[in-house]
C-alpha cells in the first residue's frame with residue numbers, strides 16, 4: 001500500500017463574477033501520484049505548473065475558495081479535511097523553501113519545539129538539532145541570524161522532530177551555495193532511507209535526479225509523466241512524454257536544445273493536450289481532449305502518441 | 308548590554324534633536340504671537356476697556372514688559388527660562404509652571420484614559436476584523452472606522468453632548484466638576500462622571516487609526532509564508548493568532564499608539580473646548596485668544612516635549628524589543 005496516493009485530483013478556485021454568480025477557475029486537472037515509504041518522488045515543473053498547489057492540497061491548507069475533487073489517501077485512509085487537520089504536522093510535514101517561512105520574531109528553537117507533537121518537546125528538538133549539527137546556541141537565535149545552510153538544517157530539523165512519515169519538501173531556494181544545496185537535498189535522501197516518504201517539489205531536473213527515485217513531471221496543472229530516475233539517461237529515449245524529453249534535452253550536458261514557446265496560463269479547462277502548441281509530434285488526435293493517463297513501461301504518461 | 312551600548316549615542320542624538328526642535332518651536336510661536344492682531348493689554352482688560360485710561364494701559368503694558376521691542380521681550384523670556392522660570396501667566400496671574408502642572412493633571416486623566424481605551428478597543432477591533440477577514444463583521448468594523456475617521460471630533464462631541472446630556476440627561480453638559488460645588492467637596496465619582504463624554508470623544512478619535520492599522524498588519528501576517536508554514540504544522544485558530552499574529556503586530560501597534568500623542572493632544576484641545584473641561588487644551592485656546600504669551604509659549608514647549616517623548620518611546624520600543632534591530636550575535 002502506498003503511503004500517499006493521489007487519484008484524479010482536480011482543483012479550481014471560485015471567483016465571483018458579478019452579483020451572486022460564481023466562476024470556477026480550474027488550476028489542477030485530474031492529477032495522479034503515489035509516494036511509497038522509503039522513496040523520494042520529485043515533482044518537477046516550471047513555476048506556475050501547480051506544484052505548490054499540489055503540496056498545499058495534500059496538507060489541506062489551500063485557501064477557502066478552493067474546490068477540490070478527486071481522491072487522496074494516506075496509508076489507505078481517505079484524506080478528508082478532518083483527517084488532514086489531524087495529520088498535519090503529525091504524520092505529514094512540510095519543509096518549506098526558505099527561512100522566510102519561519103516566524104521572524106520567534107527564536108528558532110521554540111519554533112522547532114512547536115513542531116514536536118509527540119514526546120518531550122525540548123528533548124526532541126535538541127536531538128534533531130544535534131542530528132543536523134546545530135549547536136545549542138542556535139536555539140535562541142532568530143531566523144534573521146541564521147546562515148542559508150543553517151536555516152535549511154533548522155527547517156529539516158523541524159520536520160524530523162515532528163516525527164512525520166510523509167515529508168513534503170519544497171526545494172531549497174535557488175541561489176543557495178551549491179554545497180549547501182547538495183547537503184540540503186541529501187537530507188531528504190536520508191529521511192527516505194530511514195523509511196519516510198518524501199515528496200520533493202523541484203524545478204530543476206539535474207538536482208532532483210541526484211536524490212529522487214521517481215520523477216513526476218507537471219505541465220499546465222497536471223502530471224504528464226511519471227518516470228523512474230533511471231529513465232533519464234542518454235538521449236532520453238526511455239522517457240515517455242515529449243515535454244519530459246524536451247526538458248531533458250534542454251540540459252547543458254544533453255545538447256542544450258531549447259524548447260520554444262511558453263506554457264499556457266493556469267485557468268483553462270483542458271480540451272486538448274496542453275502541450276500541443278509546443279509539441280513537434282502533435283497531430284489532430286491530440287486536439288480532441290486531454291489525453292488520458294496510461295501506464296507505460298512501469299511509469300505513467302499522458303500522451304496519445306507515447307509508446 | 309549591547310542594547311544599552313547602542314542606545315546611549317541614540318539617546319544623546321535625540322536630546323540634541325529635542326533642543327533644536329524646542330528652540331525652533333519657541334521662536335516660531337513667539338513670532339506668530341507678535342504678528343497676531345490681538346492686543347494682549349486689551350484682551351487682559353476685556354470689557355472694562357472704556358473705563359481704563361491710556362496711562363493705565365501703558366502702565367499695564369510696562370508691567371508685563373510689552374512696551375519693549377519683541378527681540379528684547381523674547382530675550383528676557385529666554386534668559387529666565389534658562390534659569391528655570393517660565394514666567395507668569397497673564398490671564399491666570401500665577402506662574403506658568405503652576406498653571407501647566409494643574410491643567411496637565413486634569414488633561415492627563417482625560418488623555419490617558421482615552422489613550423488606553425482607544426488603544427485597547429482599536430487593537431481588539433482590528434484583530435477581530437482581520438481574523439474574520441471578508442465577513443460581515445469585518446465589513447462593519449471597517450465601515451465604522453472609516454466613518455469615525457472622517458467625522459470631525461468637535462461635531463462628534465456636540466452630537467454626544469446633545470444625545471447624552473441634553474436629551475437623555477444622563478451626563479453633565481460640561482466642566483470638569485459640578486458647578487457650584489467647592490473644590491474640596493468634589494468626589495472622584497463626580498470627576499469621573501464629568502470625564503465620560505470628553506473621554507469618549509477623544510477615544511473615538513484614536514480608535515479608527517489603530518484598528519485599521521492592526522487589521523491590515525494582522526491580515527498581512529495571516530497571509531504570510533510563516534503563517535502558512537505554521538498551518539502546515541497543524542496550528543490553527545486562536546492559538547495560531549496568539550503565537551504568530553500578536554507577536555508580530557503588537558509592537559507596531561504599541562508604537563503607533565505612542566506616536567499618536569500629537570493627535571491626542573490636538574483632539575484634547577477640541578474636546579476640552581466643547582465640554583468646557585478645564586485642561587491643557589482649553590488653556591491653550593485661552594492663552595492664544597487672549598495673547599498670554601508666557602503661558603502659550605509654556606504650553607507649546609510642554610506639548611512639544613510631550614509629543615516628542617511619545618515618538619521617542621515608539622522608536623525606543625523597536626530598538627529594545629525587536630530582535631532584528633539588535634546587534635547580530637553571529
Ligand code: SF4
Pocket residue numbers: 241242243273274275276277279280281282283286291302303304305306
Ligand atoms: S498528446 Fe500529442 S501534443 Fe500532447 S504531448 Fe502527446 S504527441 Fe504531443
